[in-house]
Amino acid sequence: MKMNGDEVARLQTPDEAALCACLEAMKAAQTRDGLPDAALRTDRLTRLMVLLRERADDFCAALDADFGGRPRETSLMSDVMATFNTVKYARGRIRRWMKPDRRDGVVPFNLFGARVEVQRMPKGVVGILGPWNVPLFTTLAPLAFALAAGNRAMLKPSEFVPRTSALLQAAVQDLFAADEVAVFTGDAAVAGAFSALPFDHLVFTGSTTTGIRVMRAAAENLVPVTLELGGKSPVVVGRSADVRLAAERILSAKVMNSGQVCVSPDTVHVADELVEPFIAACEAVHRRLFPPVAGDAALTSVIDARHFARIRGYLDEVRSAGGRIVDCGGGLAGSGRKLPLHLVVDPPAGARIAQEEIFGPVLQVERYADIAAVIDRINAGPRPLALYYFGADRAEERRVLAHTLSGGVAINDVMLQVAAHDAPFGGVGASGMGVYHGREGFNEFCHPRTVYRSGWWDPRKALGLLPPYSKKLYGRLSKTLKV
Template sequence: MNAHVGQLATPPLAQILQRQRTVFTAEGAVSAATRRDRLARLEAMLKKHADALARAQDEDFGGRHPGFSMMNDVLAPMMSARHCQKALVRWMKTERRAGLFPFSLFGQKTELRHEPKGVVGIIGTWNAPVFTLASPLAYVLAAGNRAILKPSEITPRTARAFAVGIAEFFSPDEIAVVEGGPEVADALTRLPLDHLVFTGSTAIGKKVMQNASENLVPVTLELGGKSPVIVGKSADIGRAAERLAVGKASNSGQICVTPDVVYVDEARADLLVAALKAAFQRQFPAIEGNADVTQVVNARHFERIKGYLDEARAAGTRIELAGDTPTDGSRRLPMALVVNPSPGLRIMQEEIFGPALVVLTYRDVKDVVADINARPRPLALYYFGNDQAEERYVLDHTLSGGVAVNDVLMHAALQDAPFGGVGASGMGRYHGREGFNEFSHLRTVYRAGWFDPRQKMGTLPPYPADLTDKIRKWVGQ
């Protein structure tokens, strides 16, 4: 721990980067003990500051249950830190790889070293303002790196609480937190970092990648998209509705892997809509004044979601509300089920990121798969059903960042499997061994043997007259 808690002034970004890179270079190999110590301090920080971080999120959202914030933004990244500590030594081991024939006959050896990249920038987002910083940070630290973190300016109290916590447990030479608006994030993405992690929208992700390309900085982009759900004809409607309602209600739909579009057999569409409404209302008998309902984060996003629904309603779309809309001026909303909206409506074109769910009917699952494939690659895909052949067809003919079967959201909580997107939903990953590799440089080392056979083989100048004929034989001509 150190005495940086009261520190408010932040050095220029380039100065922070230079200082971290200098001490990183001077440190040399980063031992397992050092990495474990940093991970333990991250876990200790989250534990000590859990209440402060939860209160800050409640204030930033204008209403978010402290228990949910602790579960999602304290406990979840703590689990990342613990998993990394347990697996660290195994991940760090130098690997033996196959040698180069025929040199390997004379003692040549090949090894693969997992080495830290250096300084990693991490830009978090407002919907999970601690998780999107601390969970990737665990894997960054496990790989032996240092980090510069930029919290979201949309949740400024959480950003301050997180900065205070980090400053208590880490030197700025190890981890620096820089607060501020979009201009700070823009400046960070233009630095010659050794790696950059960004969580946010696809549109901003494109700008981040463009900025990072100025210095050829590798990026991990955790974006989003309209994650689809297929409710197969063999699905238990009650179970599917329960899991979907729980998933959509989590953080009021303000989660990157939340279900966005649900496809259901037209013969059972009304059953699903009724079951979804009932499942949601079991969680939230009332919306107004209910502290269990997370508010939409700010007025701009509230008006955005309301605008989607108003446009759909004006177009004559069927909309079912799972509860009454509050009249107290809060930003709490019941789940809205938008049934078979026109493809041109904004709710069909843009990620909802709020408590609304599109319900589309189908007759043939192949048409559903075709519709999903006609859209940008989603971060998550969900399938409900007990038909193994249909499940296999869906998995074999779609592509998404991750998949959950007969549930939603839960794959993102796995620590021993990678989490990330594909195509428009992102690139790169963290969690699991793959997360450790993401922030490591996989460095190949070739060790020469005691004899070089090339002269005897006639493959070094001056070339023998029959070299070409020999090569033709080796090629197989």
């Protein structure tokens, strides 16, 4: 039968039909069961903690296989434990967060018993699109706050970590009802169909380019979004900085997951006279963390051949242009897709590495003479997800923070701002919108509903505020317009 586009909706694939059916079932269950109490929310988060505890070793093995080499300690710390602690934090605060907020009443009605409060209502069904780089944390941390807020959720983990995604799907099916939490696996086409569903809220973590597509799809159904993106997170090493300390903390963070972290340092701005000491300190730190005699077992692989070729391409382009590249491996030759950290010093402005988020085991180092030029350089680009400052000069620190804007900041350290459970995590502009973590994460997945309770007497008639109006009312009202 020939179909007219004005008469017939597009056909659904089996994957799309399953997604739609799940969403409808969850929305129906949310309406049927009403507002979930604190006990049910606590139970759901407890089950999520059990899932992580019981499957910890399995997840570490799956992540190692998906990456083609990822130390189990890295997976246990960054994916399993980080997520477990986030869930535990949220579970312990559910009752406190659920309490309505008492607000100022409406004058003069509040004088006669009228009251106003704000209730935090679950939005309904939250969709979560997870990335591949830290797949458990970036998928299950937002889930923790969505469940704490009383929602149900559908998850679509990345197809680039198929074993981890399949394991997560099986584990969720074992511990959650199909209309509580559901996991869908599949390729980019499934992710596209997922992002087009009429969720009550949608979370996406990934690249800015994909974030734009996700937001565009969500806009078709007016779905509110939380986008956790990324960008070229800069580090400013001031002249007052302890260079060895800065190198140790920057490098220790950069090698985590081989730089495949959204808040990983991307570009380090170093004062002219500190550049060579900084480079030497980076080499020393890398040799200590990854002794060449120990081999590359402690390195994490770049996720796949395409990304490995991209990273290699950055280095080849700079090398062919005569740029300076420092191999911090000190003789450590990575196997497969493992690559020791490389420093690219003062790359040409037109080089791709200077324009794109690196997201791999390469660190861009740029020298500067005046801190004002660094601030201008940061502000000339998209607003980053993270900003880092090293130094003991409090005036310079205030200057950098007051004249830049980023999703988060760490002073004399790197990436630990994300580990603060009781503080929001999110980007701004090209690095994202919305937050999770902390009370703000709970609020992200709630609708703040204002509830007005009438008092024991209505003064409107006595005050002449109802028709027919007196001739004096306008003048009386006008006199209240005081600045």
